[in-house]
Amino acid sequence: MSALLDVRNLHTEFRTGAGLVRAVDGVSYTVDPGETVAIVGESGSGKSVGAMSILRLIPDPPGRITEGQILFGGRDLLGLSPEEMRAVRGSEIGMVFQEPMTSLNPVLTIGRQMTETLQQHRGADRATADRRAVELLSLVGISDPERRLRQYPHQLSGGMRQRIMIAIALTCEPKLIIADEPTTALDVTIQAQILELMTGLTRRLNVALIIITHNLGVVARYAKRVNVMYAGRIVESGPAADVYHDPRHPYTIALLRSVPRLDRPRQARLDPVEGQPPDLTRLDRGCAFRPRCRFAIAACAEARPPLEAAGAAGHLSACFRRDELGAAQAAA
């Protein structure tokens, strides 16, 4: 099976007052049709910029995609004209963002925002578009859809607005949905509802899903594969079970150890990742995690470790000591 999305050596830069920021610095990964892939990382790791690059929504200036290919269904999205790209965004790739209030237009009714996409991309007439909108709202679990279509975003709750965003993302039956922190702004119980809805629907409709999140629990519950990002690069990648049970990058190990867990006895003290997040304008040629790493050696200052096979099939790590780490973890 060939990949639906094949991101190859993607570089996205921002020119800032403080200097050049390589927000995405040589990222490669694939997403198969119907697959759920998580991209996990902290602020500044490049996880959102990477997703925005796929959609070509990087504001230029100050941002620019400088290198790489984004093959979607065999076509390089970076070679498309703005019009062609707009068609891809509306109908082949759907988007769900963190804050639905800022991604919905406050002065248009829900109905107008939903039918617009259908009329634009599918040339549907008004009545067909309305019918489809009602259908989609029921699909995402909104009761009384006819009434909701006449309402404005501010009349709905945060959870309901996110359901609308999912309905809009599904409007043209896309092959891929990119969800950037889709539930971060929502409460725990609503977050659970929205994630269940999203993963259930994508499975049923065979839509591939990229979930971008900082929440390690969300990844564990919903993603088959995971890419861990740090300072613009993927530092570890693989099937979620392998990455969680046999982490091969010191950052992943430290991250998993630092979170308090409800399923384990209370610890006397947490084991944090020491140090501060990297300043992206001042990275040297070595590994960006080196200053915070407990396993750093002299070689780490000389060059960035490439992302290479570690442990089980499909498991990759960008650490010179990835093989030792596996053994050390097993012994511990």
Place this chain on the structure above:
Amino acid sequence: MTGIAADRPLLEVRGLRMHFPISEGILMRRQIGEVKAVDGVDFSLRRGETLGLVGESGCGKTTTGRCILQLERPTAGEIIYDGVDINSLPRRDMLALRRRIQVIFQDPYSSLNPRMKVGDIIGEPIMVHGLAADATRRAARVRELLSVCGLDPNFADRYPHEMSGGQRQRVGIARALALEPEFIVCDEAVSALDVSIQAQVINLLEDLRERFGLTYLFIAHDLSVVRHLCQRVAVMYLGRIVELAECDELFDNPLHPYTRALLGAVPIPDPTIEAGRVFQPVRGEVPSPINPPSGCVFHPRCVLAVESCKQARPELRELKPGHWVACTQVS
């Protein structure tokens, strides 16, 4: 007398209500309703204890904290701090009391003045309360506070924007400590921080509690963090406490259907455990506090609800020693 003072809770909240009026009209303003942000809350805090106050947005946990901090004037109820009702204090005594109660906010970006140097941010309360004889001594105290909070004392000359989120939150903590308080309200104090930084700040809060004998009211929505930090936990829903217990008891043996729903909604960072979990998200959304449901406010979303839950509001009952639940359907 001293014996009584030692047994006395440091803080007692009794029947706290905070109703915000909703008004309509421009020339002839009239009240058309009220938001019952906090609607009858009772709890107490022992000296040196950390009490967690958890719940989703709009449950009233932040408003409860703001009432204790005297940032809101409650509609009804008493807040008794160290034996004194703080709402009936004369202004001068209030200022003295305010020194003993401090706050750490969620967002270190918006709670620090961007035009002030870190040294001035931390030094300001020391100056206002006249706690340092002169500028030199004040500067020395600021440097000491920075180092207590794990920051380089030279950060005193920096501006907040020159620091990372975790460092800024440490500045917020240093400012709260400047007046040598005994009680700190931590309002989502680690929620905005990245995962790798969050653990650092949690450890710092624990160290400070030990070192200075602090008492915390820890307001948060992240249940795993609350479980780690708190000795007792109160779960709030729509302005009321629905369950209150010792921390381990609450997490090992949750009784209220809402507490159970909250705990079930938290995903565990382990794909194997998650694959084996049967998960049924709680239905519906949090109702509006303007027009809350009758009887038990959780009944429209509750799996255990029966007809009588719509009639009478369940009171908190002590089902086991120290374990309080506001539900008639559990035992």
